[in-house]
Amino acid sequence: MKALVYLGPGKRALAERPKPAVELPTDAVVRINKTTICGTDLHILKGDVPTVATGRILGHEGVGTVEEVGSAVSHFKPGDAVLVSCITSCGKCENCRRGLNSHCIQGGWILGNTIDGTQAEFVRIPWADTSLYRLPQAADHEPFVMLSDIFPTGYECGVLNGRISPGASVAIVGAGPIGLATLLTAQFYAPAEIIVVDVDDHRLGIAKRLGATQTVNSRDGRAAERILDLSGGRGVDAAIEAVGVPETFDLCQSIVAPAGVIANIGVHGKSVELHLERLWSQNVTLTTRLVDTVSTPLLLKTVLSGRLQPLALVTHHFTLTDIARAYDTFAHAAESRALKVVISSSHG
């Protein structure tokens, strides 16, 4: 089969690889119909993720059709339409039993990381019963590709951890796909104010269209000042970090109101300075989270009921044969204006 393979820092190729097979009774093999590329895949390609070995098939997002199941798989059978979760969960360990699937003792984020991933014609999914989600056979499956990772991530790490509630004021720092997924799911809770911050006016325009009540371009370094103005000097109830660099984290510290939350979503490569000399008495909460995908069933319902429209984030389409161009488009988002790119199998 065809698969996108990591060949060491800066190198990748669409290569021919053997089709995976069921190895353990709890495995399934899924024929991928659509997949996408995540910011993390770009990090891997830069060589920033040491757990990814040369030769690994990348990708942790996708929808497809069950091809084969192991003897202990009871919830799925060949032919079922499924969503692949970016988090593989055994459903049995201490962590999975408390909803901390991201820290599943043997699973977690392993697809396209420590085992082969979804940017391929087929993928093997361990603990299929608790790592796949059934899709309605008839529906258009493209929106669901967005539910493998970015929507649960924005919703769990940003919206739930940010304790967004009716009437609240929220700032989302970063209007990339994750920030926008946060923006869309934040609206599940009717906040009074959602301020979106970015340096790219095009993305801020999209944010405005997708429900931001205010947008702030932070290029001039005066974002904190303007957000405090917008909130009458008080700051926001929830400051959501969706970038992953010290500057944006710092902005969050400057704008969070007393008793507010800083919900970190960004993947950080270095430490940050935390202003405890001021924050110790501000009754704030700071949260971090690798997505657990415990909200996937709920998000499926909101898509099926029409409440959530994930396609709003899809800007480009490619076929698997053309995945090199998909990577280029996604990697140069400022020019291409890409948010999420969808890659369809040839057999799709």
Added chain:
Amino acid sequence: MKALVYLGPGKRALAERPKPAVELPTDAVVRINKTTICGTDLHILKGDVPTVATGRILGHEGVGTVEEVGSAVSHFKPGDAVLVSCITSCGKCENCRRGLNSHCIQGGWILGNTIDGTQAEFVRIPWADTSLYRLPQAADHEPFVMLSDIFPTGYECGVLNGRISPGASVAIVGAGPIGLATLLTAQFYAPAEIIVVDVDDHRLGIAKRLGATQTVNSRDGRAAERILDLSGGRGVDAAIEAVGVPETFDLCQSIVAPAGVIANIGVHGKSVELHLERLWSQNVTLTTRLVDTVSTPLLLKTVLSGRLQPLALVTHHFTLTDIARAYDTFAHAAESRALKVVISSSHG
């Protein structure tokens, strides 16, 4: 001043009464600009509420302008535009300190009950600092009349107690003003399904327009069956009782899913049969609540941000001089198709 006075079972009159004055340092006197009539006012008129003495000025809802304040009132001054809460809260007692304002040791629901109410040109409000809410001077104040009682009631007793959350399935039994206020505020939480049940097709039509995903006319006694069908046999996550009779409570018992909630809003005049022989193992929660109005600040924000449109429930307008006709219209809602009627002062 003019005021609507209760004269014993079945009797009321618009009478001339002395203008109230500040009696305690924590009092304010408010000039009422707009008020409305509540189902409870009709109960009082039937003689069903023994705490209401003959001669009482009725009404516990309204917006107006502060006329005079006591020496210990620090948050309001004459001329301020204010919302009168249906719950009077001292802010100091054990119950108020934990948000149980409805059971304020000296306050609670006293307006138009044990002290004179708002269906008058002026009203005295005890503990004004914690029983009034500031309104923006410039805004149209009519929507806020709906925030004295029905919106906090629907939201706190129905939506919050019903633990409505994204993707949830909800049934609201009763499409009167309270049921519809519940319907509107339930949408703060993006439930996947909101089924509204009533015997009146006109009201069900309104429910549909205001966001119900399904409506069920229960006249034929088969509502439970149909709701179970709509939910694939599972029942609903939240069954909200907004009527107050044994039949509607019983319907809620029949349709609540395992681990679901029955949130009672209705004012009940008699006991009901609780099917513990079946429910003991169903992991359900049943809640009751007299509104605490702790959500009033939040609801104000959702109205000011445009997220909540309370005027959707206002069907008729009268002046205080004409309040007799307002009562007749509201009391015969089936014919008049009244939901909430707004009564404006002549000086408004």
Added chain:
Amino acid sequence: MKALVYLGPGKRALAERPKPAVELPTDAVVRINKTTICGTDLHILKGDVPTVATGRILGHEGVGTVEEVGSAVSHFKPGDAVLVSCITSCGKCENCRRGLNSHCIQGGWILGNTIDGTQAEFVRIPWADTSLYRLPQAADHEPFVMLSDIFPTGYECGVLNGRISPGASVAIVGAGPIGLATLLTAQFYAPAEIIVVDVDDHRLGIAKRLGATQTVNSRDGRAAERILDLSGGRGVDAAIEAVGVPETFDLCQSIVAPAGVIANIGVHGKSVELHLERLWSQNVTLTTRLVDTVSTPLLLKTVLSGRLQPLALVTHHFTLTDIARAYDTFAHAAESRALKVVISSSHG
């Protein structure tokens, strides 16, 4: 092997039955070292539980040693010391994934009900990875027999649902094994007052020794009055029903304070009268629950740390050969003063 078999209403016998074997890859077979008898077993014998067929081996509690595991069991191996949960949980279905193990689509309470149970030398446990709990090899295993059912039941259905918290006032109605398990685990949360109610002075004496701050004998019908006196007329924050008859449920309604909780644990055979005509405005919560055993890992920790002493509830010991006498002793608790009886295998 020897097993206690249900032979229709009023009839049981210790019989010879084939040793169970692994049937599905997710099964384990456990050699039972110690088991016990539950009030539910007595209900079954009265013919009150129609799901139990003639010929069924009874029992849903026990500790033992893993004898054999299916090919998909990954957390246990032969020789492991284990606790058998009264709730069998697949860990995969919609309900198990949200912690509602009691309503596991294929599992739930099935042991000694729809499949053969633990009052035998061996038992087959479906979905062993998520239905068994590892015990330390070295420890005395007898205390853990109490963790199969009564401690999770008292803790989840009574203490957690009752929202017991530091400084709270609690009444536990019923001082049988479940009521006493509730009493012991309620003390995890430092309530200020725990009033235990029963008709049996002997059991009330035990309650006093196990931490009740007050006891009330309800035989004279004046329990409500006395509990209200003890709470200064206010009632209790949590009223826990641990009997299962209308009278005790009614007592709970009479003594719950505004904003309090009635947490039902009792298995009810008929409906009760719910006084909504009074409670509608009392801001109370009523909960029901079949135990989910989600707290088993936590309870294991509290036993291992010495914080919880389950043996306080064990009054009698028997061997499996003598289980008929164990049943008689347990069934006539008023005379025998039995709380929990432990039945050891001969090979133990």
Added chain:
Amino acid sequence: MKALVYLGPGKRALAERPKPAVELPTDAVVRINKTTICGTDLHILKGDVPTVATGRILGHEGVGTVEEVGSAVSHFKPGDAVLVSCITSCGKCENCRRGLNSHCIQGGWILGNTIDGTQAEFVRIPWADTSLYRLPQAADHEPFVMLSDIFPTGYECGVLNGRISPGASVAIVGAGPIGLATLLTAQFYAPAEIIVVDVDDHRLGIAKRLGATQTVNSRDGRAAERILDLSGGRGVDAAIEAVGVPETFDLCQSIVAPAGVIANIGVHGKSVELHLERLWSQNVTLTTRLVDTVSTPLLLKTVLSGRLQPLALVTHHFTLTDIARAYDTFAHAAESRALKVVISSSHG
């Protein structure tokens, strides 16, 4: 009257000052019977708290007797025994109404800071109804001095924010009075493991006596390693910072388990380095909090019921005349082995 007055950095004196009087209708004047000294008072004396003006009477803790009340005070009268809260709360502002008393718009921590405090014969308390708590006339009042500040602080900022629960593992970093108050109130929730960390073996000995399951002397810089060992490499569910310097905060970052909490209590003078490059994926929560004293009623109940014994923290006694010596004793705790020192009025 006599009062301890701040005279600029490094200087204080017991001076003669005019007895305070009621200034506003919501004020009370309290005759102080017992007071104590807080670590914050030492910070003030070092000149670290710029809001404290020269001439200020220090102290924000104490019990006493109401001497005089303003016309709007309704819950207290002269002669009532009262506890003074370290947080003054108007009960009316947006923040007080949501339990954020620490950020009361006009109040908060003002006693012995921006208004005169309790280390005097008398003190004026603004918003007396919501800033004082009634004590039983008959009881020994000394234990309650500990409820003005350290017990609510340990409980709210450490135990509640740390989400301590039955079976949890907890590390408390710092065995000073606040750390020990946290240790005592942590036991309200039956954690399985409470590890206390300090550099002073004497204080660790006290911690052991007061309920620590393990103690770790961190002087050798290997505390993190040892705590990880004690928790099987996993880390602790709650790491509570009760010192206020970068080193102890850093220790908390090293020992918190995935999905755990770092609850900061310490008053920090400088920023800290937050290891987001590691923690971003650890699903941790970090909280800060200036005590709100919303738990004071609950803590009073636990003292009255005998569940909490605050005197365990009182090591020395002085009279107000001798307060200079009390300060010296408290400031040199390593030598004096002081935890909390109680200062009684001469008239007590």
